[in-house]
Amino acid sequence: MTKKIRTYSTEFKGEAVKKIADNNGNVSATAKQLGIAMQTLSNWQNKANECKLVGTKQYDPELMAIIEENKRLKRDLKVAQEEREILNEEG
Incomplete structure (x- = not known):
């Protein structure tokens, strides 16, 4: 059984990180709303905080x-x- 790897656009990643703030910093709730893994969103948030995530104003x-x-x-x-x-x- 092969596992399909999902890829996301830079725009989606940037919007997802912005949406965390809309949910009062709740990564788990944001991930559920977007239908993505919490760890994935958390990784994006960490990259954004380090100014490494393309598609965010911090980049x-x-x-x-x-x-x-x-x-x-x-x-x-x-x-x-x-x-x-x-x-x-x-x-």
Whole structure:
């Protein structure tokens, strides 16, 4: 039995997060009204609070670009450190 994965538009996610405020911050009631899992809505709310959810007024594309660059730099650093360790072991 395969489980169907539902995808939601950025507009829907943004509106869903806004609707939480209409329900006095009640994520559970909002999720029931929208017919989505409470954890899904909670995840969207957390992303919105971190300015990472596209479709919300809090979303900051510059912040997202910085976060992505930071991830890339951490990966590059890890590779460089591993290469240095290999060279030190050979030397």
